[in-house]
Amino acid sequence: MTRYRWYVDRSPFVSEFGKLQREMTRLWDQVYPQEASSEGTGVFPLVNIREDHDNYYVSAEIPGVDEKDLDITVASDSLTIKGERTIDIEAEVSYHRRERNAGKFSRVLTLNNRIDSDKVEASLKHGVLTVTIGKAEETKPKQITIKAS
Amino acid sequence: MKSKEMELKNKSESDIQSAAEITREGPVYTPRVDIWENEKELTLMADIPGVEPTGLEIDLRDNTLTIMGKVKPEEDHRYILKEFGVGNYYRQFTLSEVIDQEKIAANVKNGVLTLTLPKVERAKPRKIQIN
Known part of the structure; x- marks a missing residue:
């Protein structure tokens, strides 16, 4: 006891x-x-996501990828970034360093809220992809005014 | 050739041990590079996402090639997910070949720098005419 x-x-x-x-x-x-070291998904590309009242802003570094090799799709609450990076291998040269890598990639991001698929914009600038995703109207917080009775 | 999956490599923060220290605050990253050469030239390709062509400084003196890429610092946002950091790029190389400084060509596209460093033409054998 x-x-x-x-x-x-x-x-x-x-x-x-x-x-x-x-x-x-x-x-x-x-x-x-935290930066990805501890909780990364191990999937290329790495992303940073921030949000404000109306939008999510997703950014990713994908140097050497052309717009035409990128495929960005959105579903009700997710964003998929797909693409391929190709690096031409030079013939008859001797390499000193080869640190850059190439290949196909695909990453799915699930967001907290439903998104408005009509309000998605993507831009690729100097190897940095930025996707602006509008939040669905019904998920935005609404201010309720109290009427005096 | 069947293309493979892209491997994830984190950006590595640079551990600068150069004579001139960087005065600006913030992280500095080591860009990943490919370097190859043939008889005529040395070519270097570096991944420097976020660097505008105007923010790039390439310097070659005394066999030391310095690449410095300035990235516009980001505004102080609160991120809900932060997987990569944003900062300048810096890397130095020592070249063993003599480079023809006049003919160096640099090109930046989609965040990738291509630098062509032509080797100095070796003295060609030529016949000397005696008048």
Whole structure:
């Protein structure tokens, strides 16, 4: 009986501590969003996403990819970036370094809210892709005015 | 040839050990490069996404080639997902060949720099006429 009680007394402390730790990690991550090292998906390209009231802004670095080799599609709440990067291999030359890589890529991003597929714009500038995605009207927060009765 | 899947490589932050330090704040990245040569020239291709042609500085002196790409710093946004950082690019190479400085050609397209460095023409054998 005593033993049981000891156990019960201990456990709330342990779980409280765990909760505190989780909470601190969450707060820390909010203030300093992690770069992919820890939670990356391992899928090319890497993306940064930010949002405001009306839109999501997705950016990705895809140097050496032409507009025509890119395929961007949106569904109700997801964005797919597909493409292929080709690098010509020179014949009859000797390579000193080959660090750049090529190949096909495809990445799907799921967003928190439904999106308005008519309000999607993409631009490719100096190897950086930016996709602006409008949020669906029904998901935007609405201000409710209280009428005095 | 069947094309393979693109492999993910994170940007590597540069560990600058150059004589001149960078004064501007912020991360500096090492661009990934391909370098090859044939009898006539040396070619370098570097991935520098986000660098505008005007923000690129290429410098060659005393066999040291320096590539510096300036990226417009991003505004202070709050990201809901941040997987890559934005910053300048910097990398130095030591060239063993003598390069014809006058004929260096640089071209940037879709965030990829192509730099052609022609080798100095070797003295061609020529006959000397005696008048």
